Amino acid sequence: TTVRMAADVLHASREQFPAGLARSTELLVDELDRFESLLGDLLEISRLDAGVEExxxxxxxxxxxxxxxxxxxxxxxxxxxxxxxxxxxxxxxxxxxxxxxxxxxxxxxxxxxxxxxxxxxxxxxxxx
Missing domain, CATH: 3.30.565.10 (Histidine kinase-like ATPase, C-terminal domain)
Incomplete structure (x- = not known):
């Protein structure tokens, strides 16, 4: 997604940022990973409820x-x-x-x- 690409670009360039901002890019990527995992969980629950997955x-x-x-x-x-x-x-x-x-x-x-x-x-x- 666009958000993931932007986060990855910022994270890849983090050495160019002040320490606090560099850490923020790491947190952004970590939280985005967590959000994607949560979204996957919700989709899986939906598939289980529909009887599509076991x-x-x-x-x-x-x-x-x-x-x-x-x-x-x-x-x-x-x-x-x-x-x-x-x-x-x-x-x-x-x-x-x-x-x-x-x-x-x-x-x-x-x-x-x-x-x-x-x-x-x-x-x-x-x-x-």
Whole structure:
């Protein structure tokens, strides 16, 4: 889209900007990525509601999903000065689920906690 192209041009030229503005271009790209992901989620929900798409369940170590979700909110966590702490068991924690969708749920929960947590730490704890 036009917005994505403009953001990418600004981001590619960020070395030419003052530090604060350069950081703003990084945040713009991060937030645009997040918006595109949210839009994709909404389209997928619409397809599920229409019966066009189905869930795909598989055995997954959900600690891996938690780490991926944590990685994907790292930028907004840093910006909000709201650290995310993972408290995961050492042993594998498996479940049969749709990993892509559960990872998305975890990512959204973490992002919402960061957005509404007023700078407080966010903790994700998993137990077997």
């Amino acid at each position: 869930l795909t369940a598989e055995q997954v170590d959900i600690r891996v999903l938690a780490r991926r979700a944590h990685d994907s909110v790292r930028a907004i966590s840093t910006t909000a000065n709201s650290p995310v702490v993972l408290d995961l068991p050492d042993e594998e924690l498996t479940a049969e689920l749709d990993s892509r969708r559960v990872e998305r749920i975890l990512r959204n929960l973490l992002a919402n906690a960061i957005d509404h947590g007023e700078g407080q730490p966010v903790e994700l704890t998993m137990r077997g």
